[in-house]
Ligand SMILES: *[C@@H]1O[C@H](CO)[C@@H](O)[C@H](O)[C@H]1NC(C)=O
């Protein structure tokens with residue numbers, strides 16, 4: 612039954628669009644998915660990498676360099692959002708323990724730095740300065756670790772955010788690796 616239904620659907624589609632159009636659309640979608648899979652192939656969080664890239668509206672038409680740009684941008688946006696949250700956390704939580712307040716203050720510096728590294732990485736990408744990107748993205752990853760360490764082993768509101776940001780920055784790093792391998 613299913614096969615017959617599929618056959619009729621296919622006939623209807625061919626009738627509506629013509630075989631060339633359909634072939635082109637199929638190729639395109641196969642390519643996009645392949646390319647995102649390839650871009651994320653070196654990520655240790657492959658599913659997360661694929662899902663975050665796919666969720667971006669521009670990833671459909673992107674080449675590898677475009678996907679790298681998206682990966683960096685996603686991490687950058689995350690860093691600036693986290694910075695905003697850190698600012699309100701610092702302003703709201705004046706009653707928090709001094710060690711927590713201290714942690715929040717330190718994290719602001721780390722995420723400010725991370726946002727800067729990611730911004731620089733984006734300009735480096737447009738100049739194909741992949742080695743610089745590699746260096747700066749690694750610093751951004753380390754910034755998340757430093758923020759986590761700033762709370763001296765205490766669980767904080769930052770732990771979960773640090774982990775997600777670290778994954779985003781790390782994904783960007785691995786997409787750039789694939790980009791370099793394929794140039
Ligand atoms: C990918 O797209 C190109 C044209 O854009 C086409 O030549 C190629 O066959 C496609 N590859 C796959 C696996 O669909």
Ligand SMILES: *[C@@H]1O[C@H](CO)[C@@H](O)[C@H](O)[C@H]1NC(C)=O
Nearest residue numbers: 645646647648649650652653
């Ligand atoms: C991912 O990498 C493995 C080995 O490094 C390779 O065999 C495989 O074809 C790659 N997959 C994609 C989608 O590029």
Ligand SMILES: *[C@@H]1O[C@H](CO)[C@@H](O)[C@H](O)[C@H]1NC(C)=O
Nearest residue numbers: 663688689692693696775776
């Ligand atoms: C950072 O990105 C992750 C993964 O996409 C998301 O779940 C999280 O809400 C983001 N955090 C902020 C503060 O935007």
Ligand SMILES: *[C@@H]1O[C@H](CO)[C@@H](O)[C@H](O)[C@H]1NC(C)=O
Nearest residue numbers: 696697699700701702703704
């Ligand atoms: C800080 O306080 C404002 C206003 O009361 C609130 O909207 C915001 O969610 C708070 N931020 C945090 C991180 O608790």
